[in-house]
Amino acid sequence: MGMKRIKKYLTVFKITVVNDLMYSRNFLGQLLFFGLFLFVYSFLWRVVFKDGQIEGFTFVKMMWYFMFTESIMLAKFAFHGEMAQDIKTGDIAYHLNKPYSYLLFMYAKYLSSSLVRMGMNLIFGSLILFVTLHEAPVTPVNLILGVLSAITGLTINFTFYFLIGMSAFWFEENTAFSFIYSKFLFTVGGLFIPVEFFPEWLKQLSDKLPFMYILNAPAKVYIEGIDEFLRVFPIQLMQVGIWAGLIGILFFAGTKKLAINGG
Amino acid sequence: MGTVVVVSDLSKNFQTKVKKSGLRESFKSLIHPVYREVKAVQDVSFSVEKGEILAFIGPNGAGKSTTIKMMTGILYPSRGTVTVLGLIPWKSRKSLSYKIGSVFGQKSQMWFHLPPEDSFELMADIYELDRYDYKNTLKELVQRFQLEEFMHQPVRKLSLGQRIRCEIAVSLIHSPEILFLDEPTIGLDVVVKNQIRDLIKDLNNRNQLTVFLTSHDVSDIEKLCRRVIVIDRGQLILHSTVNELKHAYLQTKILSLKLEEVYVPTIQGVTILKQKGTGLKLEVDTTQCTLQQIFDDIIKHTTIVDMMISETPMEEIIETIYTGS
Numbered sequence: 398m399g400m401k402r403i404k405k406y407l408t409v410f411k412i413t414v415v416n417d418l419m420y421s422r423n424f425l426g427q428l429l430f431f432g433l434f435l436f437v438y439s440f441l442w443r444v445v446f447k448d449g450q451i452e453g454f455t456f457v458k459m460m461w462y463f464m465f466t467e468s469i470m471l472a473k474f475a476f477h478g479e480m481a482q483d484i485k486t487g488d489i490a491y492h493l494n495k496p497y498s499y500l501l502f503m504y505a506k507y508l509s510s511s512l513v514r515m516g517m518n519l520i521f522g523s524l525i526l527f528v529t530l531h532e533a534p535v536t537p538v539n540l541i542l543g544v545l546s547a548i549t550g551l552t553i554n555f556t557f558y559f560l561i562g563m564s565a566f567w568f569e570e571n572t573a574f575s576f577i578y579s580k581f582l583f584t585v586g587g588l589f590i591p592v593e594f595f596p597e598w599l600k601q602l603s604d605k606l607p608f609m610y611i612l613n614a615p616a617k618v619y620i621e622g623i624d625e626f627l628r629v630f631p632i633q634l635m636q637v638g639i640w641a642g643l644i645g646i647l648f649f650a651g652t653k654k655l656a657i658n659g660g
Numbered sequence: 661m662g663t664v665v666v667v668s669d670l671s672k673n674f675q676t677k678v679k680k681s682g683l684r685e686s687f688k689s690l691i692h693p694v695y696r697e698v699k700a701v702q703d704v705s706f707s708v709e710k711g712e713i714l715a716f717i718g719p720n721g722a723g724k725s726t727t728i729k730m731m732t733g734i735l736y737p738s739r740g741t742v743t744v745l746g747l748i749p750w751k752s753r754k755s756l757s758y759k760i761g762s763v764f765g766q767k768s769q770m771w772f773h774l775p776p777e778d779s780f781e782l783m784a785d786i787y788e789l790d791r792y793d794y795k796n797t798l799k800e801l802v803q804r805f806q807l808e809e810f811m812h813q814p815v816r817k818l819s820l821g822q823r824i825r826c827e828i829a830v831s832l833i834h835s836p837e838i839l840f841l842d843e844p845t846i847g848l849d850v851v852v853k854n855q856i857r858d859l860i861k862d863l864n865n866r867n868q869l870t871v872f873l874t875s876h877d878v879s880d881i882e883k884l885c886r887r888v889i890v891i892d893r894g895q896l897i898l899h900s901t902v903n904e905l906k907h908a909y910l911q912t913k914i915l916s917l918k919l920e921e922v923y924v925p926t927i928q929g930v931t932i933l934k935q936k937g938t939g940l941k942l943e944v945d946t947t948q949c950t951l952q953q954i955f956d957d958i959i960k961h962t963t964i965v966d967m968m969i970s971e972t973p974m975e976e977i978i979e980t981i982y983t984g985s
Contacts, residue, residue: 401788408785412771412778420816442708487725490734491767496757563946656736656750 405497406505413509424514426519431471435525438463438589452593458534458620459591464522465616466588469547473554474507480562481571484655493652500648504555511551519544534620542626543619549633556640557607563644566651574653577616581606587613607636629647662719664838664870665708665731665959670740672701672726691711700726702894703740710837711868713860715881715902718891724874731872732760745837750773758787761836763827763844770815777811777825780833787834794833801829805859812836821852828859838870857883878978890981898981905977915942915954918966925957938965959974 446456454462458652480503483489492499527533535543558577564571582588585599586608592600603609614629675695679685701723708714718724729735731742733749733756742749747756763769770779784794797810802808806823812819818826831839841860845853861884863869875881881888881902886907890898900908914933917940923933929948934941944954951969958964 401785405782405785405788408782412782415778416771416773488767490729490732491762491764491769493734494732494753494757494760494762495786496754496788555858656734 406501409502409505410509413506416511417510417513424517427514427606428517431467431518431522432525434467435460435464435522439529441659452591455534456589456595457530457532460526461534462591462620463589463617464526465543465547465619466586466612468515468518469612469615470582470588472511472518473551473558474510474514475558476503476507476573477558477562477575478574480559481565484562484565484651485569487655489655499561500559500644501561504552507555507558508548508551512580515544515547515551523645528579536622539619541623542623543615546615546618546626546630546633550615550638553607553633553636553640554611556637556644559644560647561642563647563651566654581608582612585609586611587616591617607640610636662710663707664745665706665872666741666743667707667727668741670701670703670704670727670730670742670821671699671738672723672730672735673699673738674698680878696747699894701730701737701891704891704894704896705740705901706889706896708838708870708872710870711864712887713864713871713873713885715885715888716872716874716891717799717876717881717978722892724881724891725842726894728842728872730876732756732762732840758834759836760838761831761834761842762840762842763831764842766843766846768815768823768824768827769830772816773814775810775814776807776818776830777975779826779830783833789834791976797835798835801832802884804862805829806932821848821855824848824852824856825859828856832863832869835867836869838872841871841873841875843875843877844873845880853877853879857938860884878969881978890978892982906971911945911947913944913946913951914970915944915951916940916965916968916970917942917958919958920963920965922963923958923961927954927957930954 442456442459442463445451446454446459449455480489481491483506489499492502507566523533550562561574561578563573564574568574585592585595585603587603592603592609592613596601610629610633614625618626618629663753666724673795674697676697677689678694679689704723704727708739716724716727716932721787730737731749733751733753736750744756745968747759749756770776770782771782780798784791784798791798802811805825807822807829810822815823815826828839828844845961846859848856854938857880857971860871860873864871864884873880873885885902888898889896898905919938919940922938924932924940925942925947929945931943931945932940942954944951955964
């Protein structure tokens, strides 16, 4: 891909950041919600961890873990509803007659928007935890590796959002897919409870599914560092490869269906 | 000149699911879905010359959008062929997209919360434009479309007229050879409509830009186009110049007369629309009698003090074509 071809997606990325920052006050509500979550869960985990450690997690570690998973969870730019609508109404045609890849265009937009929000969530969440807990079990290296793993996690999530949005090529109603997917993230994704706390069979199952590589894996990298990163990052990249390949094939089939049978 | 678009025997059929109302029927359609074939476009043929503004009109659901989608490569036809600027659209969609521009009146390509200049920047990169060429084109477009005063205001704060000016300008940033305009004047007031029409006319004259226009506004067609194609229920029902169209459908004239004395002519082909004192309004079918015959008849009986001859408005002509089809 030539430099000019890459530049168009970088411009989409840049323009989305500018667009999101135009309404930075909108982030305030999300940050308040995030703060409230941290506050409520700090009470819960304080009780749970009153006797010490669980599966290597202390109360402090647990709070930083939760702050990180929630930062990713709340950052995801949910474009799948709009995409499904565009497919149903045929408006996707306006994207297809422009000289760009719709998949990469949406990815640039999604990643940009999600990263801005994740950045804000991480800064705000870290500040709250520093002020209230006075300790952080993470190093700057952990932070960099955690963010790298989170970007990969967000990319896996993108492929799922794209799949859900794309399901509109074949299904009239797809809100159920979106609902089920978010529940998987809540549970086997390890949003509230780390996968390590699960019974062995569920832990094994979660390990085989992609959901924990979106939330649990980046948060574990964040609190545990390089060893965890080296373990999970190749799996994350593999996941991106698998799901990106799948959406590539399905999107081709979907647009072919659209081209043959209309919107 | 030269032909830039050739459409031959173009047809498109769709399969749509047929579902009767009621719970029972819904379950039935889950197990045995029934499909019906819809003939969206049937054997449509036409061509467009370079530098022409062609009106492509028809009632809602006539097949206009389907035809445009096939011409821009988004839909494959069921039968027939299309070449646009020498390319087969569905085989060379990406290559073609660099050579054509499109404005869909109801679908914005601007970023709603950002000033227009950001959308221009993005489009410049999307079309992989050289910076120098881009700056020059932008300068020219800003001047011609008078965008200077609101280039730095968020699009959401622009009036509809300003936004449409931006939409057309942004679609021209890559200097396309053909512009597809779908309802460009929808929702605009008369003054802004005329401004937009003048701009389109100017672009067409100066840059030899070919414009493929769909519109429900008959004035757009009357003021901009030399040729018109009417499509209904997927079929091409009329293909003529706007002048021919007027002549063909201007068989009736409205004659308003002020006479010196009361007189009502009784000639075949003349219908009395209104009579009040010495005032008379007649509808004349010129295939049955000439205006001269009417004047001769009236002059025999009284003097004509004042008169006005008006033609059937274009709006009614189009309505007649639609209902007649």
